[in-house]
Amino acid sequence: xxxxxxxxxxxxxxxxxxxxxxxxxxxxxxxxxxxxxxxxxxxxxxxxxxxxxxxxxxxxxxxxxxxxxxxxxxxxxxxxxxxxxxxxxxxxxxxxxxxxxxxxxxxxxxxxxxxxxxxxxxxxxxxxxxxxxxxxxxxxxxxxxxxxxxxxxxxxxxxxxxxxxxxxxxxxxxxxxxxxxxxxxxxxxxxxxxxxxxxxxxxx
Amino acid sequence: xxxxxxxxxxxxxxxxxxxxxxxxxxxxxxxxxxxxxxxxxxxxxxxxxxxxxxxxxxxxxxxxxxxxxxxxxxxxxxxxxxxxxxxxxxxxxxxxxxxxxxxxxxxxxxxxxxxxxxxxxxxxxxxxxxxxxxxxxxxxxxxxxxxxxxxxxxxxxxxxxxxxxxxxxxxxxxxxxxxxxxxxxxxxxxxxxxxxxxxxxxxxxxxxxxxxxxxxxxxxxxxxxxxxxxxxxxxxxxxxxxxxxxxxxxxxxxxxxxxxxxxxxxxxxxxxxxxxxxxxxxxxxxxxxxxxxxxxxxxxxxxxxxxxxxxxxxxxxxxxxxxxxxxxxxxxxxxxxxxxxxxxxxxxxxxxxxxxxxxxxxxxxxxxxxxxxxxxxxxxxxxxxxxxxxxxxxxxxxxxxxxxxxxxxxxxxxxxxxxxxxxxxxxxxxxxxxxxxxxxxxxxxxxxxxxxxxxxxxxxxxxxxxxxxxxxxxxxxxxxxxxxxxxxxxxxxxxxxxxxxxxxxxxxxxxxxxxxxxxxxxxxxxxxxxxxxxxxxxxxxxxxxxxxxxxxxxxxxxxxxxxxxxxxxxxxxxxxxxxxxxxxxxxxxxxxxxxxxxxxxxxxxxxxxxxxxxxxxxxxxxxxxxxxxxxxxxxxxxxxxxxxxxxxxxxxxxxxxxxxxxxxxxxxxxxxxxxxxxxxxxxxxxxxxxxxxxxxxxxxxxxxxxxxxxxxxxxxxxxxxxxxxxxxxxxxxxxxxxxxxxxxxxxxxxxxxxxxxxxxxxxxxxxxxxxxxxxxxxxxx
Numbered sequence: 001x002x003x004x005x006x007x008x009x010x011x012x013x014x015x016x017x018x019x020x021x022x023x024x025x026x027x028x029x030x031x032x033x034x035x036x037x038x039x040x041x042x043x044x045x046x047x048x049x050x051x052x053x054x055x056x057x058x059x060x061x062x063x064x065x066x067x068x069x070x071x072x073x074x075x076x077x078x079x080x081x082x083x084x085x086x087x088x089x090x091x092x093x094x095x096x097x098x099x100x101x102x103x104x105x106x107x108x109x110x111x112x113x114x115x116x117x118x119x120x121x122x123x124x125x126x127x128x129x130x131x132x133x134x135x136x137x138x139x140x141x142x143x144x145x146x147x148x149x150x151x152x153x154x155x156x157x158x159x160x161x162x163x164x165x166x167x168x169x170x171x172x173x174x175x176x177x178x179x180x181x182x183x184x185x186x187x188x189x190x191x192x193x194x195x196x197x198x199x200x201x202x203x204x
Numbered sequence: 205x206x207x208x209x210x211x212x213x214x215x216x217x218x219x220x221x222x223x224x225x226x227x228x229x230x231x232x233x234x235x236x237x238x239x240x241x242x243x244x245x246x247x248x249x250x251x252x253x254x255x256x257x258x259x260x261x262x263x264x265x266x267x268x269x270x271x272x273x274x275x276x277x278x279x280x281x282x283x284x285x286x287x288x289x290x291x292x293x294x295x296x297x298x299x300x301x302x303x304x305x306x307x308x309x310x311x312x313x314x315x316x317x318x319x320x321x322x323x324x325x326x327x328x329x330x331x332x333x334x335x336x337x338x339x340x341x342x343x344x345x346x347x348x349x350x351x352x353x354x355x356x357x358x359x360x361x362x363x364x365x366x367x368x369x370x371x372x373x374x375x376x377x378x379x380x381x382x383x384x385x386x387x388x389x390x391x392x393x394x395x396x397x398x399x400x401x402x403x404x405x406x407x408x409x410x411x412x413x414x415x416x417x418x419x420x421x422x423x424x425x426x427x428x429x430x431x432x433x434x435x436x437x438x439x440x441x442x443x444x445x446x447x448x449x450x451x452x453x454x455x456x457x458x459x460x461x462x463x464x465x466x467x468x469x470x471x472x473x474x475x476x477x478x479x480x481x482x483x484x485x486x487x488x489x490x491x492x493x494x495x496x497x498x499x500x501x502x503x504x505x506x507x508x509x510x511x512x513x514x515x516x517x518x519x520x521x522x523x524x525x526x527x528x529x530x531x532x533x534x535x536x537x538x539x540x541x542x543x544x545x546x547x548x549x550x551x552x553x554x555x556x557x558x559x560x561x562x563x564x565x566x567x568x569x570x571x572x573x574x575x576x577x578x579x580x581x582x583x584x585x586x587x588x589x590x591x592x593x594x595x596x597x598x599x600x601x602x603x604x605x606x607x608x609x610x611x612x613x614x615x616x617x618x619x620x621x622x623x624x625x626x627x628x629x630x631x632x633x634x635x636x637x638x639x640x641x642x643x644x645x646x647x648x649x650x651x652x653x654x655x656x657x658x659x660x661x662x663x664x665x666x667x668x669x670x671x672x673x674x675x676x677x678x679x680x681x682x683x684x685x686x687x688x689x690x691x692x693x694x695x696x697x698x699x700x701x702x703x704x705x706x707x708x709x710x711x712x713x714x715x716x717x718x719x720x721x722x723x724x725x726x727x728x729x730x731x732x733x734x735x736x737x738x739x740x741x742x743x744x745x746x747x748x749x750x751x752x753x754x755x756x757x758x759x760x761x762x763x764x765x766x767x768x769x770x771x772x773x774x775x776x777x778x779x780x781x782x783x784x785x786x787x788x789x790x791x792x793x794x795x796x797x798x799x800x801x802x803x804x805x806x807x808x809x810x811x812x813x814x815x816x817x818x819x820x821x822x823x824x825x826x827x828x829x830x831x832x833x834x835x836x837x838x839x840x841x842x843x844x845x846x847x848x849x850x851x852x853x854x855x856x857x858x859x860x861x862x863x864x865x866x867x868x869x870x871x872x873x874x875x876x877x878x879x880x881x882x883x884x885x886x887x888x889x890x891x892x893x894x895x896x897x898x899x900x901x902x903x904x905x906x907x908x909x910x911x912x913x914x915x916x917x918x919x920x921x922x923x924x925x926x927x928x929x930x931x932x933x934x935x936x937x938x939x940x941x942x943x944x945x946x947x948x949x950x951x952x953x954x955x956x957x958x959x960x961x962x963x964x965x966x967x968x969x970x971x972x973x974x975x976x977x978x979x980x981x982x983x984x985x
Contacts, residue, residue, distance in 0.1 A: 117369040119369075127366075127368045130706075
């Protein structure tokens, strides 16, 4: 599922940034959240557009990682025939949703930036991450580990990559680059990754 | 007895006992050793199995405890409220929840450490530090195992707190302390000891409790060598079997082992009664063996000891015998020994008998006599009293031997001996040799007893003795000496007795005489003659006189008989009858005789050719070797023609060894020397001598010549002798012619020559030469 939102006003001069994220083993890091902040100048607030959804299907959250702009409401939709008890203790957003079976859904407003791990109190193995970003330029990497961000104003920008398994402080790496006035810009991130826990929630 | 060098037992018995006891003891020790080895091996195997089993039990317990704790920790870690409290950093709630949990599970230590290393639920600063450090290790994935908390080894189990991502761990820790170990020990079927050790950086091991004692070096070495493979083994030097079981540790923590120890002493405890039983049986058995061996050895060695003692006795010359108590080798040995012993004693008796008996008569011999007399003299010397020695000599025994032969003489001696033994009863009688008997009798002081004894002895041998067809009447003379007066030792006493015997003989035969001192003086004189005679020759005191033999046919001196004279420097002229016997007895006659032959030959060379010289040769000279050599030497030295030398012998030279005598006579004859038979007609000689050897001359003894005028029959004998000599081609010389009447008869009967005072007495050499020159006119009546 693809979440999309559009930038508000675009400045006169802008560039496209193509970021590729791979693990040190060469595998694309699917779902890695790539976000761009303007360096040395304020980053404009993003404006949520449309509906953001996180589905519960087959006792799993989908998608595993999502990125939403601050102020977005995310709809949690239960497709399973069982109840789910979605929660998060994250500082960015604490909430609990008790979702009945079959198509029950509820929306939650995420009004602070930060990573919000999502769990289900009934099913320990269910886990998902929602990155609430305070920039208009953020996206999760596709199956080939690519992210294309358009219309980023030229100048110095900081490109951040976040993934729950990324082995780095805050599970995040960032790099500041100069964008040319025009044309496409591409960046490549190669980062060490943790192995995903085999059966999160069952312990050892 | 000398037995084995290393021990040198004096008794075979001890040796046997020690040998068998030693063998038994060695056997017992071997059995006990093997048994002990088997027991030890067995118990080791058992203990090892037990240790392995306990190790397995421990593993299971450990796992069980781990999963229980993990379950409890997991339960808490997943509690929504608890997670909410942790995630929202609600410290109070979390701590209260931990306290609640400790109570519920019964744990002393339960805490939370988050991924940032923050610890909740601990108060001890050191424990908090260790716990904080734990977070990174837990993050690496090992969430159960041994870890160090504040210096004390703990078993920890951690459960992750997923909220929903990993935010930290609930950690349960149980101290691996004494209490825990004792609990573990109680689970075991055998009384083993359990302890946890942790490896130090230097490779040694220390106990995992708060003391952190460094393990005993042997234990430390054992763990270091065995902890990785976890097989039970002996702890060298600690007398224990142990199993070092590696414990899972939280990653990065030092290695830890659970050491299960089992002292061998305890393992062997169940076998203690068996060991005691073996020891008791061994000691008892040893006692029995020693006792049995001692007894058996006695049965073997008693006969040997008896043999040993008996052999010692036998060696000392006593008759010894041992009881024959068995049929075996020892029994046979004893029997053989007894036979040997009695044989030896028997043989010794016989040897003694032979050594101390006279073979001919069976009487004690000279050696025996010497011993006996010596013994008696010693008694006299010590206790007083007197001993009589009777020396008896048969009268004319020589005659018996000469006329009747030695076998008859021997038989006579045997009969005499038998008579003496019979008659004298317990008186000591011995035969010293020849016809010489001695009797020894101790007495108090009355010599009449000795008179009586002498008479009895003389009477005993009187009376006719029938030997073959002969009837012999024997008489004897006895000389008696009495100790200590007549001599205090054997030789002196015997000499005195012999002197007395000599006197008895002189006094007429068939009688006895006691020794008297003058006899001894005579003997002294004899001895001094003997001494002086030894020097006489060298000192030139000897001289030859010559008595002419007048040849009747040629009417002139036909020869001289050389006669020895001794001019003693002090005594003057010593008569030959005094010194010739002594010279013969001492053997000096050989030396003197040689000189006589030399001197006579030398002298004869001064005389005309027809004059011979006659030299008397003693039977002693005949017995000694070298006579023919002396004669040859004398002839060569003087250059005298051999037929001018005439050797005069008497019949006595035939008394012994007549074969060799004849041979010597032939040798002399071979030299060309003439041989004359002196003193013919006296003695016991028979005519067979004349047949046996062709004498050149017979000298008719003076005992036939002297009675010629007095007794009518005498002339007949002389006539017969001369005719006999003529018939055999021998010359005759009549000795002792002193009367012209005698000369006339001799002349008439045809004697070759005469010798006697009628013509001349013996004269010195100088006068002899003049005698030859003188013209004589002999007047025959």
